[in-house]
Amino acid sequence: MDERTLIERLCRVIGAVVGASRVPADVGIDTPLGDRGLWMDSVETLQVLLASEAEFGITFEPAEDLAGDGVLTVGALAAIIRRRSSSLAPADPAASPPL
Amino acid sequence: MPSARESRPWRPSRIRTRWRARPPDHSRALWALLIVLDILPFPWGEDVLAGLFMIVGLALPSRRRSALAWARAQGAAAPWRLAARVCAFLGRWVARTRTLGVRRPEDLRDNLVVEGREHLTKVPGAAILLGFHLGPTGGDLTFRVLGFPVTFLGWRDRAATAEWWSDAWRPFVDPARLSFAAARRERWSSVLYAARQMLLRGEKVYILADGDGREAFSLPLSVGEWPMRAGWLTLHQLTGAPVLPALRRLEGRRHVISIHPPLPPLAPGPERDLDRWRDCLTSLVEDYIARFPEQCPHLALILRLTG
Numbered sequence: 001m002d003e004r005t006l007i008e009r010l011c012r013v014i015g016a017v018v019g020a021s022r023v024p025a026d027v028g029i030d031t032p033l034g035d036r037g038l039w040m041d042s043v044e045t046l047q048v049l050l051a052s053e054a055e056f057g058i059t060f061e062p063a064e065d066l067a068g069d070g071v072l073t074v075g076a077l078a079a080i081i082r083r084r085s086s087s088l089a090p091a092d093p094a095a096s097p098p099l
Numbered sequence: 100m101p102s103a104r105e106s107r108p109w110r111p112s113r114i115r116t117r118w119r120a121r122p123p124d125h126s127r128a129l130w131a132l133l134i135v136l137d138i139l140p141f142p143w144g145e146d147v148l149a150g151l152f153m154i155v156g157l158a159l160p161s162r163r164r165s166a167l168a169w170a171r172a173q174g175a176a177a178p179w180r181l182a183a184r185v186c187a188f189l190g191r192w193v194a195r196t197r198t199l200g201v202r203r204p205e206d207l208r209d210n211l212v213v214e215g216r217e218h219l220t221k222v223p224g225a226a227i228l229l230g231f232h233l234g235p236t237g238g239d240l241t242f243r244v245l246g247f248p249v250t251f252l253g254w255r256d257r258a259a260t261a262e263w264w265s266d267a268w269r270p271f272v273d274p275a276r277l278s279f280a281a282a283r284r285e286r287w288s289s290v291l292y293a294a295r296q297m298l299l300r301g302e303k304v305y306i307l308a309d310g311d312g313r314e315a316f317s318l319p320l321s322v323g324e325w326p327m328r329a330g331w332l333t334l335h336q337l338t339g340a341p342v343l344p345a346l347r348r349l350e351g352r353r354h355v356i357s358i359h360p361p362l363p364p365l366a367p368g369p370e371r372d373l374d375r376w377r378d379c380l381t382s383l384v385e386d387y388i389a390r391f392p393e394q395c396p397h398l399a400l401i402l403r404l405t406g
Contacts, residue, residue: 034284034285041312041313041329042284042287042288042291042312042313042330043288043291043312043313043329043330043333045288046288046291046292046295046333049288049292050292050295050337060292062289062292062293062296066286066289066292066293067289071285071288071289072285
């Protein structure tokens with residue numbers, strides 16, 4: 001999945017949580033999730049994290065993914081999702097029964 | 100790791116270490132005072148700080164006005180006396196935050212009393228202990244010292260003042276094991292995410308109802324509206340963990356933690372159910388204010404809820 005597709009899917013997830021009208025068309029990797037960006041509060045950000053897990057089939061690891069300053073921008077969240085998705089990828093073929 | 104000898108609060112090296120490591124929670128003058136008063140044995144430092152806060156509170160016009168308005172709103176027969184006591188309690192609150200003069204966890208434990216412990220032990224798995232900015236602080240530390248496996252979710256962590264604590268306290272202020280603090284507003288969603296996972300694993304957390312974040316609803320107290328935040332409510336809605344109000348107060352030197360039965364489960368029609376929770380919490384807080392009006396400096400002096 002390329003960067004642009006990932007950001008678009010993530011924006012759809014965010015729009016589903018906070019309402020599409022709060023997600024402008026020019027959202028980019030540097031757009032803050034909170035103040036001076038999408039203006040999401042902590043509960044909305046939590047809901048976006050949970051919706052992202054469902055959308056991308058991942059589970060965040062708080063100690064690794066959400067430590068430090070937390071998830072500050074759309075790009076930071078996309079990077080975590082990409083890392084988690086790729087870490088799951090090798091396990092999937094082995095876990096799936098042969099067709 | 101400093102030796103026990105070096106941990107003694109009156110040693111110059113320890114005083115210098117504490118001074119250099121002080122976080123910006125208090126003014127330089129108050130930190131200096133705290134460091135000096137911690138040399139005294141409990142409860143002398145706390146009593147001195149309470150007296151100083153009382154004098155300063157009554158001397159500062161804005162704080163005096165708030166304290167007197169609070170006292171009059173409580174219908175106090177002697178408003179000046181209650182105003183003085185609520186100002187003094189703010190000093191005790193600060194002293195308890197830093198466990199002033201309390202050298203060992205055992206000394207704190209000896210002055211702790213838990214009422215309604217059975218309500219917590221009846222809950223076999225996950226639970227949300229719901230605190231308030233009422234009474235003495237240190238809900239996190241007191242649960243740890245008592246051995247309750249409760250994770251503190253808050254704004255600031257004891258680890259932020261790690262150098263304040265002597266070796267005897269270190270196991271109880273280690274953030275990796277029993278606390279998860281945001282420190283910055285941007286991190287609060289991460290704290291809530293981690294808390295959700297803890298609750299889904301069947302663990303217990305302690306969180307303030309009136310902390311930070313979006314307002315969920317407010318309590319219509321006789322002195323004014325008190326906003327309750329959405330974090331704990333969201334955690335309940337996401338996990339189904341029961342919510343047990345846990346109020347704290349001082350009775351003389353004793354720190355009493357009063358754990359109440361779980362709030363009634365939310366059923367379909369959440370708006371009506373939230374009204375039940377609002378009524379229940381309002382009743383608890385109103386009762387607390389009526390019984391311990393001097394132990395509400397957050398309402399009286401900071402939020403200035405005076406009807």
